[in-house]
Amino acid sequence: MIKKEIKIELAKGLEARPVAVFVQVASQFDSSIFVEYRDKRVNAKSIMGMMSLGIAQGEKVVIAAEGADEAEAIKGIEKYLTAKE
Amino acid sequence: MTRQYVTLQELADKLGYSNLTPELDLNQVQVRHRAINRPAFQLAGFYDYFDNKRLQVMGRAEDMYIQTLTNEERKERLEKMFSYKFPGLIIARGIQPPPEVLSLAKEHHIPVLSTEHSTALVIVEIIRWINRQLAPTETISGVLVDVFGEGILITGDSGIGKSETAIELVKRGHRLVADDVIEILKISEDVLIGQAPEITRHMVELRGIGVVDIKSLYGVESVMEFSGISMIINLEEWNGQLSYDRLGLNEEYQEILGVKVVKHTIPIRPGRNLAIIIETAAVNHRQKQMGYNAAQALCDRVTEEIIAHREENEQEG
Numbered sequence: 001m002i003k004k005e006i007k008i009e010l011a012k013g014l015e016a017r018p019v020a021v022f023v024q025v026a027s028q029f030d031s032s033i034f035v036e037y038r039d040k041r042v043n044a045k046s047i048m049g050m051m052s053l054g055i056a057q058g059e060k061v062v063i064a065a066e067g068a069d070e071a072e073a074i075k076g077i078e079k080y081l082t083a084k085e
Numbered sequence: 086m087t088r089q090y091v092t093l094q095e096l097a098d099k100l101g102y103s104n105l106t107p108e109l110d111l112n113q114v115q116v117r118h119r120a121i122n123r124p125a126f127q128l129a130g131f132y133d134y135f136d137n138k139r140l141q142v143m144g145r146a147e148d149m150y151i152q153t154l155t156n157e158e159r160k161e162r163l164e165k166m167f168s169y170k171f172p173g174l175i176i177a178r179g180i181q182p183p184p185e186v187l188s189l190a191k192e193h194h195i196p197v198l199s200t201e202h203s204t205a206l207v208i209v210e211i212i213r214w215i216n217r218q219l220a221p222t223e224t225i226s227g228v229l230v231d232v233f234g235e236g237i238l239i240t241g242d243s244g245i246g247k248s249e250t251a252i253e254l255v256k257r258g259h260r261l262v263a264d265d266v267i268e269i270l271k272i273s274e275d276v277l278i279g280q281a282p283e284i285t286r287h288m289v290e291l292r293g294i295g296v297v298d299i300k301s302l303y304g305v306e307s308v309m310e311f312s313g314i315s316m317i318i319n320l321e322e323w324n325g326q327l328s329y330d331r332l333g334l335n336e337e338y339q340e341i342l343g344v345k346v347v348k349h350t351i352p353i354r355p356g357r358n359l360a361i362i363i364e365t366a367a368v369n370h371r372q373k374q375m376g377y378n379a380a381q382a383l384c385d386r387v388t389e390e391i392i393a394h395r396e397e398n399e400q401e402g
Contacts, residue, residue, distance in 0.1 A: 013391045016384035020331045047331050051383060054390025056398065 001066040004074050009082045013056040023047045025080045031067025033077070044077070090115040091218045093173050093196055100210055102175065102198040105187060109196045116140060116172050119215045121208055125150060127166050137169040140211060144177045144204025151183045160185055167193045175211070177204040220270040221342050229262040229279045229312060230254050232367040236262070236279065236312035238346070239363070241320030245353060248289050250320070252299070253360040260309045261299050264289040269314065271342040280311035314341070316370050317348040318363055324352065333369075333380040 010018055026033050026044035033044035035053070042049035044063070055061060061081075065073040094111035097104060104111060122139045125147055126132075151159055167189040174190065176182055179201040190197045200207060227240040228247040232254060239247045248264055255261050263281030270278050281287065287300040287308045300308045317339050329352055330337075338345040349366055351359070369379065 013395070014387075015391060016332060016380075016387045017334065019387070023331065024328050051387050054387055054394055056391045056395040059394065059398065 001064060002070045002074050003062055003064045004078065005060055005062050006078050006081050007060050008055055008057055009084050010057060011084065013059070014050065014053060016051060019050045020047060022077075022080060023050055025076055026073070029065070029067070029069050029073035029076065031065045031070045031073045033066075033073055034064045036062040036064065087221050088219055090117045091215055092116070093198070095218075096211070096214065097198055099214055100200070102200045105176075105182060105197040105199050106190050106195075108191055109194060111196055114172050114196060116215065117219075119212055119219060121175075121211055122171075123147065123204070123208075124166060127169075128162050130162065130165075132165075132169075135169065137171045139171065141166075141171050141174045142177060142204060142207055142211070143174060143180070144207075145180065146204075148180045148183070159183065163189055167195060171195060173198060175200065175207060177202060177207045217270070217272055220272045222271075223269050223342050225267050225269060225341070226265060227267055228264050229267050229281075229314070230363075231260040231262060231309050231312045232364055233259070233371065235315040235367040235370055237363055237367055238267070238279065238314050238317045239320065240317055241353075242322075244292065245320045245322070246359065247320060248291055250359045250363065252289060252291070252297075254363060255299060255303055255307045257360055257364070259364075260307055260312075261287060261289070262309045262312045269341055271344060275344055277314040277341055277344050277346070278311050279314050286310075314346055316366065317346050318366060319348055319350045320353055320359070321350055322352070323354045332384070334384060 008014065012018065014022065023045060035042050035044050035050065037053050037055055037059070040053060042053060044050065063074055063077050065071075067073070092112050093114035093116060096102070096116065097111055118136070118139045120136070120139050121142050122136060123146070124141045124143065127135055128147060128150055151162075154162065163183065163185050170193060173196045174186070175198045177200060179199065182197060182199070186197060189195075202210070225240075227238050228251045230237050230239065230251050239250060241247055251261055251264060262279060264285070266282055266285060267279045268282060270280075272278055287298060288296050289299055290296050329350065337348045337350070339348040340346070347370065351357075351362055353359070372379070
């Protein structure tokens with residue numbers, strides 16, 4: 001299991017459309033992936049779960065991945081969340 | 086095939102107009118124009134822009150005008166009008182045809198029809214009926230089912246389960262319109278309707294069973310003669326490589342006869358209950374028409390939450 005704190009750079013934060021893309025990115029990996037934000041912990045592959053967070057730009061989340069491709073998963077998710085565009 | 090004309094006989098039969106010139110064969114008269122003309126200007130002698138391919142409809146105004154003319158004037162005006170060889174004259178409100186009309190009609194082989202209906206109604210019913218007959222048509226493959234009043238066109242490769250889904254929808258109280266071959270008519274700029282060819286109407290082919298007759302098996306309440314087309318549901322084998330619409334914020338469309346129809350692609354996987362998915366799609370479509378879009382509402386809520394979080398952070402920071 002790997003955990004990593006990531007600062008959200010996406011311009012509008014995790015709005016509905018970026019969430020849909022985020023869930024697609026996370027779903028490419030076999031590892032189980034969770035997002036920890038404030039006092040919540042949500043499955044990164046669950047679209048409704050991710051929608052319920054409302055993460056703004058500049059906020060930090062902890063991504064926890066566990067499985068064969070956990071390292072790649074963290075890397076892929078970090079790449080998406082830290083992209084400025 | 087899109088029809089090019091209707092005959093006056095069909096029109097008279099369909100709309101219940103009587104033929105005042107039984108010597109003339111209405112089957113021989115083809116009407117190719119959807120528009121009609123009220124010949125008031127022509128009776129007054131003005132023939133610029135006169136479209137003599139149109140049916141002429143005479144009502145009270147024309148009749149009263151003709152009555153103000155002297156016998157000579159009337160004869161001359163009517164002779165001139167009939168010399169233009171329009172396809173037919175319809176007299177509304179059961180008005181007696183003016184003198185000379187019937188003999189001129191026979192002479193020029195222009196049938197005269199009569200109805201008790203008001204002139205406005207005659208105009209509307211003629212245009213409406215001809216428009217429907219001459220509507221552009223296209224035949225497409227799929228299944229058309231009326232679900233909660235929304236015409237749902239189910240498409241997808243053969244063997245994917247369109248007919249089975251249609252029967253399940255019928256068993257849930259919805260109505261079958263057409264299976265396999267659907268004739269689509271464009272009856273106005275943005276309205277499509279679909280129906281089955283008469284010969285296969287309400288018959289469904291089920292692989293392994295053969296042909297079943299939905300109307301005789303499940304009764305009249307399980308079928309419809311025709312319906313509008315509100316939405317296309319395209320069934321597709323599940324493909325893990327493709328990402329399917331998760332939010333429903335962006336609508337996909339398919340054009341049929343130049344009309345854009347909303348299209349949803351539904352991936353098929355064992356255990357997915359297609360009938361319920363289609364019912365939900367239909368009722369959600371209806372809710373959107375009524376002005377509420379659930380995907381947009383969720384989107385707005387998420388954005389509000391983000392703004393609230395951002396403000397909290399600013400206060401703390």
